[in-house]
Amino acid sequence: MGYIPLGMVFGFLFVQAGGSWLMALLASLVVYAGAAQYMMVPMLAAGMPVSTIALATVLVNLRHIFYGLSLLDTFPRSFVLRWYTAFALTDETYSVLTTLPRDTPPRRLALLALLNQGWWVLGTLLGALIGTQAQVPLDGLDFVLCALFAVLTVEQWRARSSPLPLWTAVISYALAAAVAPRHALVLAILLSIVVGVVAHKREKR
């Protein structure tokens, strides 16, 4: 249910930026990724190339690779349910599925995933309809993306096994921004992967 208001924010921002409600709805059906969808609104409004937006989506959603890894055994075996649940593995759905008891029937996992997307799509539609009614000339509404990243960082911090990833990220970004300001994010992610691999090798010794 928490997905309705967050979906509304997406639908609202999409329509305020000049998009149609139909396209907002399609994005929530096809892309279905909270942070990436918030990110796409200013990028679309600026008319950025498809390849740039696709690359940014890889960076924002890279973490999702690791979500599936921890859920492999509990996933439904049926072809359609299995791939749908993989498709729908957002941050919110992942955190719900990992809190379920291990003997939960796999079909229930798929159902919960579907329900979550249903709320997200419904929220998008409501937000888009509100957004077509009135123009809100306020600066800074797209800060929702920052706020969402802040929330996800806090939740990752709560689940951390060590504080090292946080310090790695901050120092990597400072270094990357000093060396190559235009590619700071990509460079900093690469640096963090290197540090993660090196930290693993040292731990083993």
Next chain:
Amino acid sequence: MNDTAYLLAVIFAMGAVTFGLRALPFLSAHWLRRSPVIQHLGRFLPLAIMALLLVHSASGAAREHATGPWPELLAIGLTCLLQWRSRNPLLSIVTGTALYVLLRNWH
């Protein structure tokens, strides 16, 4: 935002990329799960990447106006504090964004 072909291209490209990332473990499960490095990165990277995205998006927002990074720092501080205490993403995001919009539109 009215070019339908462009919007469709972006939406389907983003959908394909996102699905690819989420489905990867199910395609290459054996290789990925047997690798201890991948296991370790699975614990290490999500926090690092989230923190990077936060710093990146906040510094991008701070560069858009002349008042310095104070609105971003205050609003992110409030969002983190609320989330830490309440575990309610909606409350944290809406309150943090409201403070930010207020600070940015004050003058």
